[in-house]
Amino acid sequence: MATANGNALADKVASLLAEKKMVMLDTLAQACGVSELQAAEALPQPMRAFAAAADFDAIWADLTAWESATFIMRHGGSVVEIKGQIPAGKHGGGYFNLDHGCPLGGHICSNNIAHMAFLSLPFMGLESHSIQFFDAAGAVVFSIYVGRENRALIPSVKERFLALRAALGKENVQ
Numbered sequence: 001m002a003t004a005n006g007n008a009l010a011d012k013v014a015s016l017l018a019e020k021k022m023v024m025l026d027t028l029a030q031a032c033g034v035s036e037l038q039a040a041e042a043l044p045q046p047m048r049a050f051a052a053a054a055d056f057d058a059i060w061a062d063l064t065a066w067e068s069a070t071f072i073m074r075h076g077g078s079v080v081e082i083k084g085q086i087p088a089g090k091h092g093g094g095y096f097n098l099d100h101g102c103p104l105g106g107h108i109c110s111n112n113i114a115h116m117a118f119l120s121l122p123f124m125g126l127e128s129h130s131i132q133f134f135d136a137a138g139a140v141v142f143s144i145y146v147g148r149e150n151r152a153l154i155p156s157v158k159e160r161f162l163a164l165r166a167a168l169g170k171e172n173v174q
Helices: 004-018 025-032 036-042 053-063 155-168
Strands: 048-052 069-075 078-084 089-092 095-098 115-119 130-134 140-146
Touching: 004 025, 004 036, 025 036, 036 048, 036 115, 036 130, 048 053, 053 115, 053 155, 115 155, 140 155
Parallel strands: none
Antiparallel strands: 048 115, 069 078, 069 140, 089 095, 115 130, 130 140
8 A cells, every 4th residue: 555545545444443343344345435355455464465366276275174164245235154164166167166065065257256365354353364255346256254163263274264374365466
């Protein structure tokens, strides 16, 4: 965020975070009048890191080793959450086709994933970590959150998230 506008956005995001209200990436974006990707870029550096679209396969492969995660997709005001293991998949027919056998199934148009972000943004007062998958316009297509047991993050999954962020995360959008 080297520009004056970027600094103003970062200041506004910091102010919203300081209010200690329930904030999510989409509420930050709406409050600031920017895309979700721009809101993610304006988060304080320790809360965010970015990966290039070319890292999709490596990120997805790591996700399949997580003990449990929550897949979230929002559309038209609805929020769909699927908890459990993330299935492996393979590219074919223009999609990344998820393997059968897990609660999550379907076909992801991975060619439409332009950016990914590793976010550490508290949710409802709880530590929370996620990988956000963005389209070219900066909108979140879907998110995958570190799994929980009894409201606490699963330690092994948190460790994998942090290791993946350290391996692939960059300070700026790729």
